Amino acid sequence: MTPSAISKLRRALLAWYRRRRRDLPWRSTRDPYAIWLSEVMLQQTRAAAVIPYYERFLARFPTVESLAAAPEQVVLTLWSGLGYYSRARNLHRAARQIVQRGSFPGTYDEIRALPGVGAYTAAAVASIAFDLPHAVLDGNVVRVLSRLSAEPGLVSRSETRARLDALAARLLPRSAPGSFNQAVMELGATVCLPRRPLCLQCPLAAQCLAHQRGLESQFPVRPAPPKIVETEQRLLIVTRSTRVLLTERPANSVRLGGMWELPESGQLPDAVLVEPLGTFRHAIVSTSYHYEVWTAKLPRPPQGFTWCGAEELGRLPLTTAARKALRLAGFVPAVSHK
Numbered sequence: 001m002t003p004s005a006i007s008k009l010r011r012a013l014l015a016w017y018r019r020r021r022r023d024l025p026w027r028s029t030r031d032p033y034a035i036w037l038s039e040v041m042l043q044q045t046r047a048a049a050v051i052p053y054y055e056r057f058l059a060r061f062p063t064v065e066s067l068a069a070a071p072e073q074v075v076l077t078l079w080s081g082l083g084y085y086s087r088a089r090n091l092h093r094a095a096r097q098i099v100q101r102g103s104f105p106g107t108y109d110e111i112r113a114l115p116g117v118g119a120y121t122a123a124a125v126a127s128i129a130f131d132l133p134h135a136v137l138d139g140n141v142v143r144v145l146s147r148l149s150a151e152p153g154l155v156s157r158s159e160t161r162a163r164l165d166a167l168a169a170r171l172l173p174r175s176a177p178g179s180f181n182q183a184v185m186e187l188g189a190t191v192c193l194p195r196r197p198l199c200l201q202c203p204l205a206a207q208c209l210a211h212q213r214g215l216e217s218q219f220p221v222r223p224a225p226p227k228i229v230e231t232e233q234r235l236l237i238v239t240r241s242t243r244v245l246l247t248e249r250p251a252n253s254v255r256l257g258g259m260w261e262l263p264e265s266g267q268l269p270d271a272v273l274v275e276p277l278g279t280f281r282h283a284i285v286s287t288s289y290h291y292e293v294w295t296a297k298l299p300r301p302p303q304g305f306t307w308c309g310a311e312e313l314g315r316l317p318l319t320t321a322a323r324k325a326l327r328l329a330g331f332v333p334a335v336s337h338k
């Protein structure tokens with residue numbers, strides 16, 4: 001792409017962004033803590049789902065100091081339902097490091113060194129909060145750039161990523177790089193959609209090679225998707241008076257460590273099933289869980305299980321499966337805002 005074509009592309013994209021961008025709460029701040037929080041929440045999660053969590057989190061922890069001072073359980077509880085809980089744990093650890101060093105890190109390398117911060121998040125925070133010229137390459141940007149350049153390589157390959165990285169860096173202007181990064185991400189999120197890109201509304205249509213060839217849906221080039229594994233599980237609602245039996249997953253568990261969940265029937269071989277309450281599905285990465293929920297009786301729970309009342313349910317970091325099952329059983333755990 002020639003320098004004049006690049007200038008034209010930047011102007012078109014930034015003009016579109018000024019006119020069409022969504023009004024998202026993290027776009028009205030330059031506070032690096034709030035921008036970092038939004039970027040961590042937005043990893044793997046759509047903006048619409050993030051908004052209430054972001055607002056609740058900032059209301060509870062308005063500063064990095066307040067987040068660092070909170071117990072991990074409270075942080076996990078506020079995160080509960082957003083998924084990928086290692087993000088919350090890393091956020092909390094990083095907040096403590098930031099407080100220890102005395103200020104929010106102000107360079108790409110320092111931001112990148114925080115727990116849970118990868119190249120994408122570091123570039124996003126550095127460019128948006130500090131106007132540093134680091135191009136972002138998240139899933140949306142990869143899609144836009146792959147189509148723009150009709151990139152023929154598999155996106156999972158490092159050579160392809162390197163080419164896309166180089167293209168992103170070439171396109172990034174020195175002035176207001178944060179706005180440009182956000183504009184490319186916004187285009188990917190709202191116009192250059194994975195299945196049916198809205199090319200007629202796209203400010204880059206005239207320069208997009210995939211569009212010129214009518215091959216938008218063939219980019220980015222991906223390997224065959226992994227097979228979905230189907231798993232069945234039976235969750236038990238065992239109650240005593242107004243309390244329900246729960247267990248905490250080991251803190252070092254790879255998946256959902258430190259979260260609270262309902263017992264599965266295999267964990268309570270002495271439980272007697274009483275009544276089916278319903279079923280639901282929940283997918284995590286490439287596993288599709290099919291849950292059956294039953295009320296059950298159990299004279300004495302084994303070690304490692306805890307009776308929890310309604311107030312505790314609102315405070316504990318519950319797994320999404322536990323929340324859904326408790327809702328079926330008529331318990332509606334609300335997230336505590338205190």
Ligand code: SF4
Binds near residue numbers: 202204211
């Ligand atoms: S023209 Fe279509 S395929 Fe190309 S960047 Fe725009 S929306 Fe995506």
